Amino acid sequence: ICSSFLDLVKKKLRTERRGIHVDQSDLLCKKGCGYYGNAAWQGLCSKCWREEYQRARQKQIQDDWALAEKLQREEEAAYASSQGATSLGPFSKFEEKKTNEKTRKVTTVKKFFSPSSRTAPKKESQDGKTPSPSISRQSSMETDRVSRDFVDFLKNLQKPGREIHKQCRAFIESLSCKKDLSADELSECVQDFYQNMSDRLMSHFKGSSECVEQVMDQVEKYIMTRLYKSVFCPETTDDEKKDLATQNRIRALHWVTIQMLCVSMDEEIPEVSDNVVKAITDIIEMDSKRVPRDKLACITHCSKHIFSAIKITKNEPASADDFLPALIYIVLKANPPRLQSNIQYITRFCNPSRLMTGEDGYYFTNLCCAVAFIEKLDAQSLNLSPEDFERYMSGQASPRQHDSDAGWPQTGPAPSTVATNTALAQLHDNLEALLGLSSRQENLMEAAQSLQSDLVSWQESVQQEVKDILEKYPLEIRPPAASAIDADNVENDRLPPPLTPQVFAG
Amino acid sequence: MASGGSGKTYSFKVVLLGEGCVGKTSLVLRYCENKFNDKHITTLQASFLTKKLNITGKRVNLAIWDTAGQERFHALGPIYYRDSNGAILVYDITDEDSFQKVKNWVKELRKMLGNEICLCIVGNKIDLDKDRHVSVEEAESYAESVGAKHYHTSAKLNKGIEELFLDLCKRMMETAQAEERLKGNGASQSASSRRGVQIVDDEPQATPAGGCCSSG
Ligand SMILES: Nc1nc2c(ncn2[C@@H]2O[C@H](COP(=O)(O)OP(=O)(O)OP(=O)(O)O)[C@@H](O)[C@H]2O)c(=O)[nH]1
Numbered sequence: 206i207c208s209s210f211l212d213l214v215k216k217k218l219r220t221e222r223r224g225i226h227v228d229q230s231d232l233l234c235k236k237g238c239g240y241y242g243n244a245a246w247q248g249l250c251s252k253c254w255r256e257e258y259q260r261a262r263q264k265q266i267q268d269d270w271a272l273a274e275k276l277q278r279e280e281e282a283a284y285a286s287s288q289g290a291t292s293l294g295p296f297s298k299f300e301e302k303k304t305n306e307k308t309r310k311v312t313t314v315k316k317f318f319s320p321s322s323r324t325a326p327k328k329e330s331q332d333g334k335t336p337s338p339s340i341s342r343q344s345s346m347e348t349d350r351v352s353r354d355f356v357d358f359l360k361n362l363q364k365p366g367r368e369i370h371k372q373c374r375a376f377i378e379s380l381s382c383k384k385d386l387s388a389d390e391l392s393e394c395v396q397d398f399y400q401n402m403s404d405r406l407m408s409h410f411k412g413s414s415e416c417v418e419q420v421m422d423q424v425e426k427y428i429m430t431r432l433y434k435s436v437f438c439p440e441t442t443d444d445e446k447k448d449l450a451t452q453n454r455i456r457a458l459h460w461v462t463i464q465m466l467c468v469s470m471d472e473e474i475p476e477v478s479d480n481v482v483k484a485i486t487d488i489i490e491m492d493s494k495r496v497p498r499d500k501l502a503c504i505t506h507c508s509k510h511i512f513s514a515i516k517i518t519k520n521e522p523a524s525a526d527d528f529l530p531a532l533i534y535i536v537l538k539a540n541p542p543r544l545q546s547n548i549q550y551i552t553r554f555c556n557p558s559r560l561m562t563g564e565d566g567y568y569f570t571n572l573c574c575a576v577a578f579i580e581k582l583d584a585q586s587l588n589l590s591p592e593d594f595e596r597y598m599s600g601q602a603s604p605r606q607h608d609s610d611a612g613w614p615q616t617g618p619a620p621s622t623v624a625t626n627t628a629l630a631q632l633h634d635n636l637e638a639l640l641g642l643s644s645r646q647e648n649l650m651e652a653a654q655s656l657q658s659d660l661v662s663w664q665e666s667v668q669q670e671v672k673d674i675l676e677k678y679p680l681e682i683r684p685p686a687a688s689a690i691d692a693d694n695v696e697n698d699r700l701p702p703p704l705t706p707q708v709f710a711g
Numbered sequence: 712m713a714s715g716g717s718g719k720t721y722s723f724k725v726v727l728l729g730e731g732c733v734g735k736t737s738l739v740l741r742y743c744e745n746k747f748n749d750k751h752i753t754t755l756q757a758s759f760l761t762k763k764l765n766i767t768g769k770r771v772n773l774a775i776w777d778t779a780g781q782e783r784f785h786a787l788g789p790i791y792y793r794d795s796n797g798a799i800l801v802y803d804i805t806d807e808d809s810f811q812k813v814k815n816w817v818k819e820l821r822k823m824l825g826n827e828i829c830l831c832i833v834g835n836k837i838d839l840d841k842d843r844h845v846s847v848e849e850a851e852s853y854a855e856s857v858g859a860k861h862y863h864t865s866a867k868l869n870k871g872i873e874e875l876f877l878d879l880c881k882r883m884m885e886t887a888q889a890e891e892r893l894k895g896n897g898a899s900q901s902a903s904s905r906r907g908v909q910i911v912d913d914e915p916q917a918t919p920a921g922g923c924c925s926s927g
């Protein structure tokens with residue numbers, strides 16, 4: 206294998222005159238850690254390279270932040286100036302949009318690929334809880350995107366759009382100046398702002414509440430995406446404490462069965478258990494949304510799945526007496542993260558017109574009811590004797606054992622067991638998928654490591670080859686070869702030496 | 712929370728209360744979908760239904776909220792009916808107990824919401840008049856004594872239901888208009904004058920531009 210390689214090296218050595226200068230120090234890591242470096246890693250060893258890479262990545266994230274903010278300002282400036290020139294007609298509008306799109310693409314590409322050596326990145330978080338880089342990067346990109354969408358949306362409104370934008374900006378700035386407001390005061394500010402804005406829009410759109418609602422949805426999205434970090438589960442409240450209490454309460458109620466709640470969902474029907482799983486997923490997903498209306502939408506999706514499950518089971522439309530127990534059951538199964546914080550956040554910052562009369566509001570109210578029920582739940586609310594309730598709560602007995610003792614007419618596993626089983630099966634599936642992923646990642650890591658060691662040993666072998674060659678063919682300065690005319694003449698040796706110029710003194 | 716004014720759309724929230732089996736679901740499904748005991752019903756749920764009306768040229772969006780009526784959920788009532796504009800309290804004319812339940816609800820609603828809420832007491836299943844256990848006189852005089860209106864309906868025969876909802880809407884509109892007039896008397900700037908609101912206003916008359924919904 207090596208012989209052809211050796212040839213290659215020899216050739217190289219012959220053709221490149223200056224190339225033979227191979228020094229041991231050139232092969233080592235530039236950081237001087239003693240390991241071999243690699244040109245692909247800018248002369249560093251793998252360890253030092255990784256460290257360096259991490260540092261660069263951190264910096265890039267910060268730079269992205271700065272860039273996003275800068276873009277936002279530019280966008281605003283461009284927006285303001287484009288609004289100034291209103292007489293340009295539709296075509297120029299189109300052009301403007303096109304260039305906008307172009308710059309957007311360029312900047313995204315830049316964001317991902319430039320090692321970006323900009324300086325003075327602005328630190329984002331003001332308080333103690335610094336979000337992890339990946340989250341802050343993600344959220345900055347989301348904020349950026351939402352801001353763009355908002356501007357794009359407002360462009361269609363022309364002059365009033367500019368007005369709306371200005372007011373929203375001013376409002377966000379005014380709030381960021383007031384750091385010491387309580388959650389209720391913050392809520393009141395935001396609600397007042399919604400009220401004022403929608404009053405104005407109402408007179409602008411001459412009473413078309415659909416138009417007003419559309420704009421208000423965008424206003425809510427823009428404002429709340431930007432305020433989210435500072436007003437969700439703020440430290441001035443005991444939201445976090447309540448979250449923990451609810452979480453623990455739900456855990457303590459793990460023994461509650463679907464029969465105790467009189468839920469009309471038969472989880473032995475695959476379609477039903479499918480909807481149950483989806484409902485659980487939806488309600489858990491609520492925590493990941495930032496805009497109150499998006500959180501509401503998660504509750505609504507969850508509710509729709511519950512309705513489907515009931516409809517399939519009962520074959521008739523669900524009434525509130527079917528729905529509420531089912532929702533309670535779903536909440537108990539899901540134990541959604543930061544449930545109280547999310548409910549408080551929606552209550553404080555959602556556009557009230559949605560919450561009061563809309564369909565979303567109905568489901569939200571039911572969720573509030575479910576949480577209130579879970580908090581106050583006692584023996585009576587589950588049709589249990591106080592003694593049984595106590596024993597289940599304290600973990601002394603589990604209802605399933607009790608049921609079989611009492612000889613309940615049950616064939617096959619109880620629906621709750623099935624539910625647990627399907628949940629377990631899902632959990633199992635997920636675990637398997639995760640395991641698969643991690644083993645694939647391990648393989649990848651192994652491959653990368655072997656590649657790395659290959660590279661190192663390759664370099665070592667090259668070095669060794671070079672050494673060998675150097676030893677085998679020591680460089681010696683030979684007298685220049687004979688002139689070209691008689692190069693092929695074998696008898697050259699026998700010829701008398703060529704005439705050498707003679708210097709005569711004089 | 713009613714929103715609206717002259718030429719605007721009113722949005723009303725109406726809660727539905729009553730014991731199990733009195734016919735709440737039947738009433739609403741009959742009103743919103745004109746269906747009764749239809750096994751092949753396409754409706755996914757009957758707990759939240761809406762109806763759009765046009766009353767004397769004004770648009771009304773009615774949202775009807777079914778409430779969980781079981782005893783163990785009783786304490787949750789206030790969460791359901793906060794901010795509602797109207798309440799429909801249903802009893803079964805063949806069931807004396809269900810009428811007693813209505814009385815309890817009325818007490819609670821008046822205590823929690825005062826006179827802002829329009830109350831309707833509804834005796835359902837009048838097609839079963841031969842089995843009537845609640846006298847017409849008693850029910851009507853009780854309703855009057857608590858400032859509520861009384862209606863007789865049959866979800867089965869579709870009787871009295873349109874009248875019930877139309878009448879309720881008219882009453883809620885009157886209440887909303889009275890509230891607006893009150894607000895008009897100097898209370899209108901109350902919201903904007905509150906702390907924390909910063910409306911930048913250098914162009915007081917924003918010129919309306921066409922195509923408000925052009926973005927879809
Ligand atoms: N004869 C007659 N039966 C009715 C009428 N309205 C409802 N029913 C019947 O009464 C029963 C209960 O009706 P629902 O509409 O389910 O009653 P509900 O108040 O919604 O009951 P819950 O959801 O359990 O609280 C059903 O069998 C209906 O068919 C009516 O006007 N006349």
Ligand SMILES: [Mg+2]
Pocket residue numbers: 524525526735736737
């Ligand atoms: Mg019902």
Ligand SMILES: [Zn+2]
Pocket residue numbers: 234235236237238239240249250251252253254
């Ligand atoms: Zn190194």
